[in-house]
Amino acid sequence: MKLSPGEEELMNYLWSLKKAFMKDLLDAYPEPKPAATTVSTLLKRMQEKQFVGYLTKGNSREYFTLVTKENYFSKHIKGLIKNFFDDSPAQFASFFASKTEFSKEELESLKSIIEDKLEKK
Structure with missing residues (x-):
């Protein structure tokens, strides 16, 4: 909901x-x-x-x-990916990276977060 x-x-x-x-x-x-x-x-x-x-x-x-902010937004993002990006996190990431006005430093920071997550899996 x-x-x-x-x-x-x-x-x-x-x-x-x-x-x-x-x-x-x-x-x-x-x-x-x-x-x-x-x-x-x-x-x-x-x-x-x-x-x-x-x-x-x-x-x-x-x-x-009764719901944490993290849980609410996690479900919200998953719904966006499913409904607007053919259930493809890669399409979402591509859109996110190309259509937002992030600086190189901000994109590097996001890249670092993803790399850290990959290392922990």
């Missing part, structure tokens, strides 16, 4: 905060801040999708993530 862009934005705030009450989440947004009802609706949808949970503390809910 995938998050909408608005849900992803809220999830990023929650990942960085670890746990948060509604006030904390609203404070995390830049101006103009969304209405509390908007954030509440997003949280409800995210709970239904099993991305977010909460604990009741007094009259408030303390929200937390």
Whole structure:
């Protein structure tokens, strides 16, 4: 299951905060801040999708993530590769390397990461 862009934005705030009450989440947004009802609706949808949970503390809910950022984006990237690059990591890498504006140093850094991963396999 995938998050909408608005849900992803809220999830990023929650990942960085670890746990948060509604006030904390609203404070995390830049101006103009969304209405509390908007954030509440997003949280409800995210709970239904099993991305977010909460604990009741007094009259408030303390929200937390049920999915790590790494797991979410790993599945997201795998889905992109499957749906847009014929399930070929090589096609994805070719597109990534040729269509992005990375400097030579950034590409060398990526190459080094891949080489390290290969050595460990």
